[in-house]
Amino acid sequence: MTAAPVLSGPLTAAGVAIDLRDLSAAYGERVILRDLTLSVAPGERVALVGASGGGKTTLLRALAGLTPTKGTLRVGTGAPVRTRVMFQEDRLLPWLGALDNVALGLPRPDRFRAARALQDVGLAGRERAYPHELSGGQRQRVALARALAHRPDLLLLDEPFGALDALTRADMHALLGTLLTDTGATTLLVTHDLEEALKLTDRVLLLADGRILEDLRVALPHPRRRTDVEDLRARLEEQLHGCS
Numbered sequence: 001m002t003a004a005p006v007l008s009g010p011l012t013a014a015g016v017a018i019d020l021r022d023l024s025a026a027y028g029e030r031v032i033l034r035d036l037t038l039s040v041a042p043g044e045r046v047a048l049v050g051a052s053g054g055g056k057t058t059l060l061r062a063l064a065g066l067t068p069t070k071g072t073l074r075v076g077t078g079a080p081v082r083t084r085v086m087f088q089e090d091r092l093l094p095w096l097g098a099l100d101n102v103a104l105g106l107p108r109p110d111r112f113r114a115a116r117a118l119q120d121v122g123l124a125g126r127e128r129a130y131p132h133e134l135s136g137g138q139r140q141r142v143a144l145a146r147a148l149a150h151r152p153d154l155l156l157l158d159e160p161f162g163a164l165d166a167l168t169r170a171d172m173h174a175l176l177g178t179l180l181t182d183t184g185a186t187t188l189l190v191t192h193d194l195e196e197a198l199k200l201t202d203r204v205l206l207l208a209d210g211r212i213l214e215d216l217r218v219a220l221p222h223p224r225r226r227t228d229v230e231d232l233r234a235r236l237e238e239q240l241h242g243c244s
């Protein structure tokens with residue numbers, strides 16, 4: 001287990017508000033999101049859970065501007081928004097070392113943030129390591145560092161730990177819990193792991209058939225332990241079974 005580091009000032013960002021009204025999205029004739037209305041406060045951490053095919057990834061893609069939508073979709077106040085997405089696969093470039101992967105796309109004066117971000121995810125000393133020289137968990141740490149080094153206002157996490165074993169995932173939860181508190185980014189996390197949702201976020205949205213069926217606030221202090229979230233998890237599980 002790596003000690004959870006603390007992000008330094010240069011990596012913090014101002015989260016943005018999200019305002020969706022009657023938002024719909026479709027692939028051809030097939031409607032995926034149906035008249036969604038949702039407000040997310042700046043810096044809020046929200047989990048999207050629900051059965052496969054319910055539209056979670058489509059909603060993330062819409063927020064990243066990658067899926068055409070109808071209705072109102074506002075992210076921030078009109079100024080450019082720094083959005084970063086982290087996926088289940090690390091999507092690192094195999095021919096670049098860890099530091100260069102993190103620095104990719106950063107303006108030259110901001111490159112110092114890459115080393116700092118690697119340090120904050122517990123990979124100081126592995127700057128030159130190529131992706132194939134790192135474990136799956138370490139590669140996801142690099143991917144997380146890459147996202148954070150850009151100081152995102154909006155952080156979109158699409159099942160980022162879905163491919164990791166249970167122990168590595170627990171490590172990543174501890175790490176991400178600390179980093180999210182320090183970054184200030186508005187965060188949306190798509191996950192099938194209810195414990196992950198309840199440990200890391202303050203609000204859990206249950207999405208089914210393109211609609212929000214439940215909007216659950218998690219008013220428990222961080223860091224959260226498994227025992228803290230057990231009741232809520234049972235309630236959510238019931239809801240999930242009810243709509244699958």
Ligand SMILES: Nc1ncnc2c1ncn2[C@@H]1O[C@H](COP(=O)(O)OP(=O)(O)OP(=O)(O)O)[C@@H](O)[C@H]1O
Nearest residue numbers: 027030032050051052053054055056057058059190
């Ligand atoms: N590019 C696409 N073209 C056509 N249909 C798509 C496309 N992407 C997704 N879909 C369909 O849209 C529906 C919603 O997909 P989406 O990935 O948003 O669901 P999800 O809730 O994230 O599912 P999962 O939990 O399995 O990742 C699915 O039925 C999927 O097959």
